Amino acid sequence: MARLVALALMLAAQPAIARSWTEEKCDIYGQAWGEAVRTRGTADLSPAFLAAHDAFLASSCRERAVCPRSAAEVAMADLMTIMAVNARIAGTFLPFICRP
Template sequence: MSVSQIKTLSLACTLAMAFAGTAGAQDLPIIHDKAWAAEKCQRYRAAWDELMARDGQQGLTADFLASHDRFMATGCIARADVCPSTDREMELANQLSIAAMNAGTASTFLPFACRD
């Protein structure tokens, strides 16, 4: 196989992988399952409550707690942008992420984001 053929094959594979996940995505319906959303929030809240009972709120900033409270108050559906800014907050965000994934939620469910 020549170098030119290898480059062409490599480009073709790259393009195929790039578009494989999007093919037909526009044809898929958007599913809004309120029962599952409520179940995910309940599972997440249980993990939060367990971690708070075990470790408390020491090391968590007022902004982190307020943003997280807003997320929980909406049934875990609003974009809350809970931004971990301390080591303790990052540790908690990681623990909650693992707990959420173990409970069957997707990573897009989590409220953790730092947009500034």
């Protein structure tokens, strides 16, 4: 039992594993998305757009395949771009891309 307690104390004393900048950007971006959805809503966004965006967030912001097609989706993508750049997240991080 004493060994388990000692091991637990050693592990607790270890510094937290540093998060990568990509993980931090994803968290920041996810918070910005949440704020945009709270303020603007999703009524004019297609299920495909929302599903692709959910997949982007679920992939830890690695699956970039969100294609804005309607005016409302382009407006949301524009807003997210502005919010991301204001948070010092490069435009290349964003999920918005339309492939043929």
